Amino acid sequence: MPGISERKISDYIVKIEKTTCISSKNCITVAPELFELDENRICEFVEEKNDVSKEKIIEACSVCPVSALYVYNIDEKQLVP
Numbered sequence: 312m313p314g315i316s317e318r319k320i321s322d323y324i325v326k327i328e329k330t331t332c333i334s335s336k337n338c339i340t341v342a343p344e345l346f347e348l349d350e351n352r353i354c355e356f357v358e359e360k361n362d363v364s365k366e367k368i369i370e371a372c373s374v375c376p377v378s379a380l381y382v383y384n385i386d387e388k389q390l391v392p
Contacts, residue, residue, distance in 0.1 A: 318356050320345070321365050323390070324383045325372065329353050331379035338380060342371035354379065 314330040325345075334352040338345075344361040345368070346354055363371075369391060372380035378392040 316355060318360070320360075320363055320368060322385045323365065323368055324385075324387075325356075325368060326381040326383070327354050327356070328379045328381070329355075331377050332375075333377050333379075335376050337374040337376065338371045341374055342367050345371060 314328065316327040316329065318325050327346075332354045334348060334354070336348065338354060339347060342363055343357075345357060345363050347357050349355045368382060372382045372391040375392075380391065381389065382391040383389050
């Protein structure tokens with residue numbers, strides 16, 4: 312799907328809805344080892360895949376003010392937002 316990036320991290324699938332991102336950087340403040348801004352100042356995954364705790368994934372995605380970050384568990388149950 313255009314405008315969406317996805318990565319499997321731990322037992323979660325994390326999705327970034329790039330067209331919704333407003334560059335607040337809240338996610339980066341919580342998990343700089345997971346997220347960064349691209350050249351257009353839109354959230355993206357850092358290139359290097361780092362280990363991030365499940366709690367930190369949930370927290371980083373939960374602080375997005377426009378709900379541009381989604382977290383699903385392995386059974387595809389939506390956890391965030």
